[in-house]
Amino acid sequence: MRRAIVSTKGVVTRPTDDASLVEAMKATEKVLWLDLSSPTPDDLKLLLDGFGFHPLSVEDLSQTHTAAKLDEYDHYVFQVVMVPFQQGTDEIDLFEVEIFYLKGTLVTVHDRPWRPLDELWEAVGRDPARELGKGAQVLYHNLVDRAVDAYFPILDTIDERVEGLERQVFDAGTRGDILPAIFRLRRSVRQLLRSARNQRESVQRLAVGTVRSLTKETCYQFRDVHDHLIQLHDSLDDHRETLSGLRDTYLGVVNNRMSEVMKSLTVFSAILLPLAFLTGLWGMNVGVPWEGDPKGFLYVLGFCGLSTVGALHWMWRKGYLKRIQ
Numbered sequence: 001m002r003r004a005i006v007s008t009k010g011v012v013t014r015p016t017d018d019a020s021l022v023e024a025m026k027a028t029e030k031v032l033w034l035d036l037s038s039p040t041p042d043d044l045k046l047l048l049d050g051f052g053f054h055p056l057s058v059e060d061l062s063q064t065h066t067a068a069k070l071d072e073y074d075h076y077v078f079q080v081v082m083v084p085f086q087q088g089t090d091e092i093d094l095f096e097v098e099i100f101y102l103k104g105t106l107v108t109v110h111d112r113p114w115r116p117l118d119e120l121w122e123a124v125g126r127d128p129a130r131e132l133g134k135g136a137q138v139l140y141h142n143l144v145d146r147a148v149d150a151y152f153p154i155l156d157t158i159d160e161r162v163e164g165l166e167r168q169v170f171d172a173g174t175r176g177d178i179l180p181a182i183f184r185l186r187r188s189v190r191q192l193l194r195s196a197r198n199q200r201e202s203v204q205r206l207a208v209g210t211v212r213s214l215t216k217e218t219c220y221q222f223r224d225v226h227d228h229l230i231q232l233h234d235s236l237d238d239h240r241e242t243l244s245g246l247r248d249t250y251l252g253v254v255n256n257r258m259s260e261v262m263k264s265l266t267v268f269s270a271i272l273l274p275l276a277f278l279t280g281l282w283g284m285n286v287g288v289p290w291e292g293d294p295k296g297f298l299y300v301l302g303f304c305g306l307s308t309v310g311a312l313h314w315m316w317r318k319g320y321l322k323r324i325q
Contacts (some may be wrong), residue, residue: 002043002191005124006032007058007132018042022050025105031132032105033139035121039109047107053078053100061109063297065096068195069212070202076260077211079202081147083114090161090184092154099143103213106136108143116146129141131238137218144203145225151196151232159237162246169250179250186243193236267315274307 004021005014008030015021024032034044039061048058057071057078071078079101082094097114100107108117120142124131131139165185168178207209207222214222278300293299 001036002034002039003121004032005128005132006030007128010129012128012132018046018050021046025051027104028043029141030104031136033121033124033132033136034105034107035117036107036109037113038111047100051100051105051107056098067200068199070205070253073203073210075213076100076105077213079144081144081202082199083147083150084192084195085150086154088156090181090188092188092192094191097143097147099140101136101140101213102134106139106143109249116150117143136215140217141221142223144206145228148199148203148225148228148232152181152228153193154192155232157160158185158189158236162239162242164223165243165246169246179247182243182247182250186240186247189236189239189243193233193240196229196233196236199235200226203229270315271308271311275304276309278304 002016002022003014004016005012006024006027008027010022013020015024021034023031024030039047044058044061047053047061048055051094053076054073058074060078060080065080065082067080068081068082073143077100079099081097084092084094086092095110095112095114097117098109109226110117120139125140130198162185165182203222203226206214207219207226209216209219230276289296289299
């Protein structure tokens with residue numbers, strides 16, 4: 001899907017055909033925003049032949065990126081920003097938005113709907129003279145800023161999820177699926193961390209003024225975005241370390257519980273050992289004490305009970321019965 005809006009000397013139009021878009025792009029005093037959703041071969045041909053973008057940057061539109069990047073060409077900037085979205089409780093994925101910026105022109109390309117971009121488009125549509133009057137660089141900054149802001153609601157979700165996992169690790173009734181949940185969330189955090197790191201490097205180049213086509217004021221605005229990325233990176237790095245610690249802690253808790261279980265089983269085995277010996281010994285073809293006494297069986301049971309009490313008393317004196325659950 002193709003949509004475009006252009007303001008030329010205060011006159012707002014919405015061209016859609018190739019010839020009108022190329023003419024609008026070549027105008028001197030204009031602000032043009034062309035948005036391409038799931039671009040077709042004709043759209044790519046327009047960018048390549050009509051707008052004069054380098055074949056390598058146009059070729060990138062057909063590829064799936066795993067990291068943000070920024071390429072500067074002679075007369076324009078090509079940037080890939082990664083936008084996160086949540087698929088499940090612990091599953092987070094990324095999709096890419098490609099941005100071409102050259103003087104007075106902004107081209108955005110994406111393969112799936114992105115609500116913040118649509119909201120910005122709607123704001124431009126409501127008051128195009130005002131929004132486009134700010135210039136294409138302001139639109140460029142707003143898009144990158146919205147892409148970075150999209151991480152923070154997911155970061156809040158990760159905060160709550162990590163706190164929940166911390167409580168579950170020490171919960172005696174925790175089910176066995178906590179370890180897979182830790183690994184899934186840790187994988188998602190690593191993915192976001194890698195994306196934030198690469199995006200921080202790209203935005204840093206925009207913030208320090210190495211991109212020649214940006215004004216100083218725009219660079220100052222990108223510094224604020226860079227600060228947000230530093231905060232995002234540090235928070236994700238903390239969560240990655242916390243999840244690694246939770247994994248080790250959970251395995252330690254499981255091993256400790258296993259030790260307690262084995263300790264309990266050992267105590268019961270030690271109690272039953274003399275009883276098994278006595279009943280096995282008297283079960284042989286030998287004389288049994290109180291064999292002729294009608295109450296002999298009760299005497300044997302009493303003797304076994306005394307041996308059990310004695311064994312428990314000895315274990316208690318030695319401290320073996322402490323912390324048995």
